[in-house]
Amino acid sequence: MSKNKLLPKLLQNLSEILNDEEYYDITIEVGNDPYIKIFRAHMVILHYRSPYLRRILLTNKKKNDGTLTHIKLPNISPEIFQIISRYIYGGKLSLNEYDNSDIIQILIAANELCLQELIPYLQSFLIKNKANWMKQNFNLIHQTSFENDSFSELQKYCTDLMTKEPIKIFNSLNFSSIPEKLLITIIQNDNLQMSEIQVWEYVLKWDMHNIQNFLLMS
Template sequence: MKNIMIFEVGNDPNIKIFCAHMIILNYRSPYLRRILSTNKKKNDETLVHIKLSNISPEIFSVILRYIYGGKLSLEEYDNSDIIKILIVANELSLQELFPYLETFLIERKADWMEQNFDSIYRTSFENNSFLRLQNYCTDFTVLI
């Protein structure tokens, strides 16, 4: 098992172990690239073990599939999971994913976002990367 990262994701009792190839992670995620660069390998057999207790295994699985495949179909996820995916994408510095997720929410989930405006507003402004959601929230407050 050369060049493998092991992820321990979630909190007790919901912890799951994921394995992924360092080369793919290094290419796709600036956050993981930084982790890899700070864990200099002593030899080709070194495994890097990372704990991500703040991410649910279900959401990490979605993100890992995206990292490997480059595609993400959002139709199968509920709205709150899409927000969680957006937050994790931000944490892992998957910048190309933000616009896609934000556009999907704005164009297809506007009613839900209006019903959950406080949460959407808070989330968008806690993360400076979510510029489209911030603009949506600002425009929405002007309309009220």
């Protein structure tokens, strides 16, 4: 029997361990009040799959009184952690099943947990399969990508789009909501491939929108 035929059974068994209710030896509290969920897990799997969790486990070893180790991950929602945990245990991650915003959150969670192999995979998936959505939600993509040096592929995507296709940013759904600093970065780009008249038309559009919002809030 070939190794390839044996592998699916191994992955199935590892995935089944995720739902084990008898041999778990750690609990993980995920999310923030009131959206908190407790997950049961296994130290040995977490130790080898996530360098971040490995560091936590090394400083929170099981107590001699039999009390289970309990760690908290407040920055990750229960829904996203459930997706991530399926990947940690069974290597399963069917991105076509999830909303685009969820994929962004999976990317952020993967970075926090130091799942280094996932970070380039998720970035490539977004760039190859979700380009139109990212152009329409450029502010979110730009903000996310430049919050962490690990997202270099998304950073390059954003920089290239600002330089080569700025019109698509200006025509995006949330253009009027992009931060002033980002708008200045775009229009000051020496390689901006738009006429000055076009640029200032969009700047005025952005300005009018934000003035109206300011008046409504005052």
